Amino acid sequence: MTPTQQASPRVGVLGITNDAAVGLVRRPARTLLCALATAVAIAAFVTINGLTESARGAVSASFNVLRATTVQFTGGTSHDPILSEQGVGRLRRLNGTIDAGLLWSLNQGQPINVARGPDEQDSSTATPLAFTSMSASALTTIGATTSSGRLYDTGADLHHEMVALLGASAAAQLGITSVIGSPAIFVGRSSLTVLGIVRSAQQEDQALLGVIVPPYAAAVIAGTRDQRQVIARTTPGAAQLIGRQGPYALDPYEPGEITAEVPPDPSTLKASVEKSITTLLGLLGLAGLGVGILTITSITMLSVSQRRSEIGLRRAIGYSRREIAGLIATEAAGVGILGGILGVAIGVITTVVVAQTRSWTPVLATGLVAVAPIIGLLVGMLAGAYPAIQATRITPMSALRS
Amino acid sequence: MLSLTAVGKTFPGSPPVHALRAATFRVHPGEVLGIVGRSGSGKSTLLNVLGLLDVHTTGNYCVHGQDVSALSDRHRTALRAHFFAFIFQQSFLLADRTARENVEIALRLQPLTRRERRDRAAAALERVGLANRSAFLPHTLSGGESQRVAIARAIASEPRVLLCDEPTGNLDERTTAEVVDLLLGAQATGAAVIIVTHDLVIARSLPRLLSVRDGHVTEGAESFLATATDQNMLA
Numbered sequence: 084m085t086p087t088q089q090a091s092p093r094v095g096v097l098g099i100t101n102d103a104a105v106g107l108v109r110r111p112a113r114t115l116l117c118a119l120a121t122a123v124a125i126a127a128f129v130t131i132n133g134l135t136e137s138a139r140g141a142v143s144a145s146f147n148v149l150r151a152t153t154v155q156f157t158g159g160t161s162h163d164p165i166l167s168e169q170g171v172g173r174l175r176r177l178n179g180t181i182d183a184g185l186l187w188s189l190n191q192g193q194p195i196n197v198a199r200g201p202d203e204q205d206s207s208t209a210t211p212l213a214f215t216s217m218s219a220s221a222l223t224t225i226g227a228t229t230s231s232g233r234l235y236d237t238g239a240d241l242h243h244e245m246v247a248l249l250g251a252s253a254a255a256q257l258g259i260t261s262v263i264g265s266p267a268i269f270v271g272r273s274s275l276t277v278l279g280i281v282r283s284a285q286q287e288d289q290a291l292l293g294v295i296v297p298p299y300a301a302a303v304i305a306g307t308r309d310q311r312q313v314i315a316r317t318t319p320g321a322a323q324l325i326g327r328q329g330p331y332a333l334d335p336y337e338p339g340e341i342t343a344e345v346p347p348d349p350s351t352l353k354a355s356v357e358k359s360i361t362t363l364l365g366l367l368g369l370a371g372l373g374v375g376i377l378t379i380t381s382i383t384m385l386s387v388s389q390r391r392s393e394i395g396l397r398r399a400i401g402y403s404r405r406e407i408a409g410l411i412a413t414e415a416a417g418v419g420i421l422g423g424i425l426g427v428a429i430g431v432i433t434t435v436v437v438a439q440t441r442s443w444t445p446v447l448a449t450g451l452v453a454v455a456p457i458i459g460l461l462v463g464m465l466a467g468a469y470p471a472i473q474a475t476r477i478t479p480m481s482a483l484r485s
Numbered sequence: 486m487l488s489l490t491a492v493g494k495t496f497p498g499s500p501p502v503h504a505l506r507a508a509t510f511r512v513h514p515g516e517v518l519g520i521v522g523r524s525g526s527g528k529s530t531l532l533n534v535l536g537l538l539d540v541h542t543t544g545n546y547c548v549h550g551q552d553v554s555a556l557s558d559r560h561r562t563a564l565r566a567h568f569f570a571f572i573f574q575q576s577f578l579l580a581d582r583t584a585r586e587n588v589e590i591a592l593r594l595q596p597l598t599r600r601e602r603r604d605r606a607a608a609a610l611e612r613v614g615l616a617n618r619s620a621f622l623p624h625t626l627s628g629g630e631s632q633r634v635a636i637a638r639a640i641a642s643e644p645r646v647l648l649c650d651e652p653t654g655n656l657d658e659r660t661t662a663e664v665v666d667l668l669l670g671a672q673a674t675g676a677a678v679i680i681v682t683h684d685l686v687i688a689r690s691l692p693r694l695l696s697v698r699d700g701h702v703t704e705g706a707e708s709f710l711a712t713a714t715d716q717n718m719l720a
Contacts, residue, residue, distance in 0.1 A: 094593045102593070109581030396577045399538060400642075401566020401594045403559055479538045483573050484529075 094406045103413035107421075113386070114418060120378030121422025121462050122429060124371030125455050129430025129447075130437070131364040136446035137438040151346045152181075153286060154326050156313040156333055158341030165340055166311040168218060168298075170333035174313065175220070177328055179321030184221025185298060186287065186312050189214035189305040197294065198269045199257060210256050213293030214270075216301030216309075222248075224314050225286040227295075232262030232279030239278075239297040246300065247275035250291030254280045268294070270304050286314065322346055372462055375422065379466035383415050387474045394474055395482025404475040411474045412467040419463020423456035430455075486645065486677060487512040487535065492544035493700075494530050504530040507544065508702040510695060512677050514645065517669060520681045521688050521706050522697035528681045529650060531697060535679065536648045537565040549645075566594045570644035572668070574654040576635035578623040584610060585619040588638045595642065609641035610634070613667055629660035636667050640674070647671050649680040653687065665690070685710065 094102070107114045156174075158165055166185060174183045189195065194211035217225075219237045227234060227248075235246050247268060249259060259266050259277060266277045281291055296304065313333060317325045326345035330338035387394070394407055402410075431447060438445035494505040504527045512518055512535075522528045533539035534546065537553060540561075546553050548568060553561060570591070578587045588606035597605065610619050613633040623631055632652065639647055649668055653661040665680075665687055672678050682688055694706035 098593050102590075105586070106581065392575070392577050393579055396579075397590070398562070399536070399565070399571050400591050401562055403562050480533050483571075483575075483577065 094402060096409075099406060099409045099413055103410055103417055106410075106414055107417050113382070114421065117379055117382045117418045118422035118425055120382075121372075121375035121419055121459050122425035124368070124373075124375035124462070125423050125426025125459060126429035126433065127371045128364070128368040128458075129427055129451060129455060130433040131367060132451055133430065133434030133445065133447045134437055135364060136448060137434065137441075137443040140444050140446045152317045152319055152322055153346065154315045154317060154322050154329060155344040156315070156329055156341050157310065157344065158330070158334070165334045165337060166313050167333075171218065171220065171313055173332040174315060174325075174329055177325060177332055179317050179325050181316040181318060182220060182224040183313055183315035184224045185216075185218040186221040186225075186290075186314055187216050187301075187309045189216055189296075189301055189309055191309060194293070195270055195304070197257065199266075201269050201274065210253075212253050212256070213290075214301070214304065215287070215290040215293060215295050216298050217290070217295050218298055221314055222295070224316050225284045225288075225290075227281050227284040229279040230282035231260070232277070234281075235278050235297055240299045243299050244297070245273055245275050245303065246278045246297065248279050248281050248295040249277055250281050250293055250295070251283075252291065253293050273300075273303055275300060372458070375419075375462050376466045379415055379418055379422075379463060380469060383411065383418075383467055383470040384473065386414075387411060387470045387477075391477055391482040394477045395479040398477070399479040399483060407477075408471040408475045411471040412464060415467025415470065416460050416463040419459040419461070419466065420456050421459070422462070423459020426459065427452050427455040486514050486549060488545075488547040488550075489535075490545040490547075492534065492541045492546050494534055494539065495542045503700050505534065505541070505702070506700040509544075510702065510704065512646070512679065514677055515672055515675050517672055517678045517692055518680070519688050519691035519694045519706075520679065520697060521683060521694055521709050523683070526697045527700040527702075528697050530700075531702065532648055532650050532679070532681050535646075536569045536571060537561045538571075567642065568644060569646050569648055570639035570642055572632075572635050572639050572647065572649040572652045574651040576623070576628075576631035578626075578631055578634055580623055583620050583622055584615060584626065584634045584637075587623070587634055588641050591638045591642045605641050606637070609637040612640065612670070613637045628655055629657075629663065632656060632660075632664055633667065636664065636671075640671050640676075643674065644676055647676050647678045649678070649682075651681060651683070653682070653684060661687070 156166065168185060171183050171185055174180055192213065194213050196209035197212045198209045219235055219239065222234045229248070230251065234248065235244070238244070239246050249257065249268075254260065257268065259280070262277055262279055267274045268277060269275075275294075275296065281295065284291060313329075315325055315329065322345050326343040329343050330341040333341055397407060397410075398404075431452070434447060435445045488511045489508050491507040491509055492505065493503065493507055496502040496504055508531065520528050520531060530539065534541045537548070541554065548564060553564065556564065578584075579590065582590070585603070585606045588609050589602050592602045592605055607616065607619060610616055613636050615630060615633055615637065618626060618630060618634075623634070626634065632655070647668065652668060653664050656664060661684070668678055668680060680687065680691065688694060688706065688710065696703055696706040696709045698709075
């Protein structure tokens with residue numbers, strides 16, 4: 084039997100891995116210290132990512148869904164009210180509009196004296212109240228609800244009914260607690276039948292402080308000089324779109340005359356928050372990983388030079404250069420994986436603690452948690468490459484010279 | 486089994502160092518051979534060349550009939566792995582492995598199951614009288630015990646040639662005698678034992694001696710022994 088004709092004896096991947104694992108476990112202090120460098124880098128990575136996510140969550144939470152789906156249109160001079168019921172009808176047919184209605188403040192927003200009796204107009208018993216005109220659809224758009232009576236509908240304008248709704252506080256000021264008996268209020272020479280007392284509305288709730296009347300009654304009381312507004316509710320996410328399309332629907336001839344007031348786009352705001360943090364994340368993460376790689380490299384180099392005799396002995400015993408390199412690289416990779424796992428743990432804890440102090444909901448990408456040990460492995464392998472090559476240059480002769 | 490014909494080794498440099506000049510001799514299976522010489526005479530170079538740790542620059546060196554000068558580093562490593570075993574002046578035990586694990590490392594390169602490896606390591610430790618120390622870490626062992634672990638590591642792989650470089654250099658007299666006995670015991674398994682030493686007591690007890698002087702290898706060691714009679718141990 085010629086020895087070299089036999090299969091070359093090999094330690095094998097399993098043997099090397101086992102050897103490396105034992106080496107790491109038996110030198111826990113060095114292993115841990117070495118892993119800590121990677122751990123800190125990956126912890127920073129995970130923490131920044133987690134905090135970005137959590138902050139984004141907090142930003143979106145601060146967006147009121149209601150506000151984010153409301154669009155207001157203003158336009159037209161007082162003499163030329165270009166916002167009309169017809170326009171609102173077209174706006175309502177746009178895909179993404181849930182409801183829309185006309186509304187405006189009467190008398191330039193100045194209060195108008197309201198009396199309980201026809202002869203009390205100028206007496207000191209008259210109560211100054213703000214008047215808002217709303218089409219029937221505007222009432223549903225703002226989500227008004229009554230505590231007594233009912234809301235008016237489109238029939239009120241159609242039949243030129245002189246009706247009014249009182250906000251809860253206005254009703255209290257006028258001493259009206261219920262619409263039973265059809266109480267009336269007097270404005271100038273007009274009398275308005277109180278149809279209902281509005282308890283709450285999701286929008287435009289300043290209108291609840293005063294009197295709400297349909298457009299016809301508003302015109303009778305204060306004329307048509309006031310600037311009109313259209314309020315529209317959209318499906319979530321459609322506000323921007325309706326804001327752009329609305330002017331064309333409201334007045335196809337002069338869309339430029341109409342300005343739309345849309346809520347800030349949550350996605351652009353989030354993106355701007357995200358962008359600045361992502362850049363920071365990228366830089367810090369990379370810097371951290373770089374430090375991790377350098378640390379593992381230098382500690383592994385040190386370890387290789389301390390273990391010259393061990394490496395020489397292994398070479399003398401018959402470990403090939405490749406197996407020596409494998410051993411050193413595997414140890415470094417093991418350190419990297421350990422660092423990755425430690426880093427994720429530290430990162431998760433830090434994220435949760437910081438989010439807690441900011442009373443954010445901690446949000447963590449599960450993928451990152453799974454990927455971190457792999458990042459650690461790559462860091463370790465990258466860091467171990469050079470020392471591993473160095474180790475193969477050690478000859479048994481030089482290392483074992485007594 | 487080992488056959489050297491005009492083997493030389495020159496280390497490049499200015500001037501180049503001729504550490505070994507035209508060494509010609511043979512080593513047979515089961516033979517015990519001592520190599521003596523002063524420090525710097527070329528003993529270690531000879532041992533390194535013999536053990537394939539170093540490559541000779543001239544001449545022919547055949548291991549088991551195969552010329553090794555043509556072998557690649559990988560093949561030389563493979564051949565070394567199961568033909569030779571080494572014992573050095575220092576035991577070079579891995580500090581973080583137990584005595585048994587240190588022995589097992591030498592068996593990693595053999596196609597053995599984990600269990601066989603453990604059993605053979607245990608058997609080798611028993612042969613060197615350290616069965617009760619198998620779970621000890623090297624720093625808890627004495628110098629003699631460490632060297633015996635190194636011997637166990639060397640003989641566990643059942644090498645054909647055992648190369649010993651000053652194996653007793655760090656040991657006291659009594660321990661030296663024990664270690665030499667163990668080394669010579671390896672001969673019983675059919676292995677050739679080659680001992681590099683400058684300990685005259687050991688040298689005199691060996692059946693065949695080669696002496697190395699300025700890189701020249703000569704059979705017999707009369708001149709060396711004669712010049713060294715006034716001092717038992719040579720530096």
